[in-house]
Amino acid sequence: MFWLNGKPADSVSLSDRSFQYGDGCFTTMLTRGGCIQHWSRHIERMNACLDLLTIPRPDWHQVENWLQQAVKSDVKAGVKLHISRGEGGRGYSPTQVASPNVTISDFIYPPHYEQWVSRGLELGICRTRLGHNPLLAGHKHNNRLEQVLAKAELDKGGFADGIVLDICDNVVETTMANLFWVKDSSLFTPDLRNAGVNGVMRRVVLEQLGDLSLKASIGDFKLEDVLSADEVFVSNSVLGVAPITRIGSTSFDIGKITKRIQEMIDS
Structure with a gap:
C-alpha cells in the first residue's frame, strides 16, 4: 500500500x-x-x-x-x-x-535475500560509470538515473547486481549495496566523497569493527584490488550483509570475517 x-x-x-x-x-x-x-x-x-x-x-x-x-x-x-x-x-x-x-x-x-545471505551472490561488472558530484555524494537523493542505467545493463547481462566504478575507474559500490572486502585480515571499503550512497548498514558495519579488532581502510581502490581479495561482501539495510562468491570470472570463499560480521549484525 x-x-x-x-x-x-x-x-x-x-x-x-x-x-x-x-x-x-x-x-x-x-x-x-x-x-x-x-x-x-x-x-x-x-x-x-x-x-x-x-x-x-x-x-x-x-x-x-x-x-x-x-x-x-x-x-x-x-x-x-x-x-x-x-x-x-x-x-x-x-x-x-x-x-x-x-x-x-x-x-x-525479497525471498531470495535469505539465500543470498546464507549462500552468497554473484556480481557482474558494470560498464556504466558514476560521475563525480561531491555536493550530493553519500546522500540518497531522488535522482537515481545512474543506478537505473547500471541496473538495466545488469538485467541484460543476467546479473542480479554488479560493481559500479566511477569515471576515474575507482570502485564505488554495487547498484544496490555498499561494498567491502578483506585482504590479509584487513578490511577495505571505497571512499564515497565523490559518488555513491553512504548506506545505514555500511555505518553499522563500520561501527562494529572495534569488536573484531579490525580497522577499515577507506580510500580510492581499483577493481583489481577487489578481485585480489580473500573475501568480499555487500551490505544494505534490507539485505543486511551478504557474501560475494563470484565477480566476473573470479571466485571467492565465504570468509570467517564476513560470517562474524553477519552474526554481529543479526544479534
Missing part, C-alpha cells in the same frame, strides 16, 4: 517536485517484529540530506506514527520513506513551494 502524508493514496500531484526534478530524498528500511530496524540512523541520514537540500525536516514523531500503518507485526518486511520538497514553484526555484510531501510504501521481504 501507499500513504501520502499519513493517508492512503495511489497518486501524487503532477506538480510535486520529486516527480518534476527529483527534488527530495528517501530511505528503505527493514522491519522485524513490528519494529523498524536502525530507525534513529535512518532519521540521521534523512536529516543530513534534507538539510543539504534545504527541505524542512518533518515532525519525526508524526512520521513514525504514519509508518506504523505500514509496519507488519508478524513478519520480516520492508518500508520505503520518501520525502519531496512539495508541490509548486516556478521552474527550478524552490521558492513558493507548499509543505513537503511524505510518502510511505510497504513491500514484502
Whole structure:
C-alpha cells in the first residue's frame, strides 16, 4: 500500500517536485517484529540530506506514527520513506513551494535475500560509470538515473547486481549495496566523497569493527584490488550483509570475517 502524508493514496500531484526534478530524498528500511530496524540512523541520514537540500525536516514523531500503518507485526518486511520538497514553484526555484510531501510504501521481504545471505551472490561488472558530484555524494537523493542505467545493463547481462566504478575507474559500490572486502585480515571499503550512497548498514558495519579488532581502510581502490581479495561482501539495510562468491570470472570463499560480521549484525 501507499500513504501520502499519513493517508492512503495511489497518486501524487503532477506538480510535486520529486516527480518534476527529483527534488527530495528517501530511505528503505527493514522491519522485524513490528519494529523498524536502525530507525534513529535512518532519521540521521534523512536529516543530513534534507538539510543539504534545504527541505524542512518533518515532525519525526508524526512520521513514525504514519509508518506504523505500514509496519507488519508478524513478519520480516520492508518500508520505503520518501520525502519531496512539495508541490509548486516556478521552474527550478524552490521558492513558493507548499509543505513537503511524505510518502510511505510497504513491500514484502525479497525471498531470495535469505539465500543470498546464507549462500552468497554473484556480481557482474558494470560498464556504466558514476560521475563525480561531491555536493550530493553519500546522500540518497531522488535522482537515481545512474543506478537505473547500471541496473538495466545488469538485467541484460543476467546479473542480479554488479560493481559500479566511477569515471576515474575507482570502485564505488554495487547498484544496490555498499561494498567491502578483506585482504590479509584487513578490511577495505571505497571512499564515497565523490559518488555513491553512504548506506545505514555500511555505518553499522563500520561501527562494529572495534569488536573484531579490525580497522577499515577507506580510500580510492581499483577493481583489481577487489578481485585480489580473500573475501568480499555487500551490505544494505534490507539485505543486511551478504557474501560475494563470484565477480566476473573470479571466485571467492565465504570468509570467517564476513560470517562474524553477519552474526554481529543479526544479534
